[in-house]
Amino acid sequence: MAVLLRSGDIAILSGASRSSFHGVAKILPSPFEIDDAALAALVQRAASERADAAVEDWAEELKAVAAYLGAHRVNINIRQVYSDQSEATANPNQSGREPEEAPGTHDAVAHKRQKTAAN
Known part of the structure; x- marks a missing residue:
C-alpha cells in the first residue's frame, strides 16, 4: 500500500504493521521556505530579546538546517517496553x-x- 506523507505528517504503525516491511521510498521537496528578509527579522528579534552577539551566527545555521530538512526526513520511534x-x-x-x-x-x-x- 502506498501512502503519501507530506511535510509534518505522522505515520503511526501498530499491531502487525509494526513487524511488516515499511519505509519512505522518496523524499519530495518541502513546501516550507523562509525568505532572507523574514530570516533576518527573526534573527534580529532574537538578538534584541537575548542581547547575545552569538545570535547573529544563527542565520547561517538556520539556512543550513532548513536546507537539510528540505531533503531529509526525521524518524522518531516510540515503543512501550515493560520491565516484567x-x-x-x-x-x-x-x-x-x-x-x-x-x-x-x-x-x-x-x-x-x-x-x-x-x-
Whole structure:
C-alpha cells in the first residue's frame, strides 16, 4: 500500500504493521521556505530579546538546517517496553489485548516464541 506523507505528517504503525516491511521510498521537496528578509527579522528579534552577539551566527545555521530538512526526513520511534510480565498484564493496551512485545524486548516474534515455549 502506498501512502503519501507530506511535510509534518505522522505515520503511526501498530499491531502487525509494526513487524511488516515499511519505509519512505522518496523524499519530495518541502513546501516550507523562509525568505532572507523574514530570516533576518527573526534573527534580529532574537538578538534584541537575548542581547547575545552569538545570535547573529544563527542565520547561517538556520539556512543550513532548513536546507537539510528540505531533503531529509526525521524518524522518531516510540515503543512501550515493560520491565516484567506482571506490569505488562496489569497495564494492557487500549484495545484490552495483551501487548505484542515481550517485557524488555522490541521483538514481537521473540514474544510469540516465548509464549509457545511456555505452553
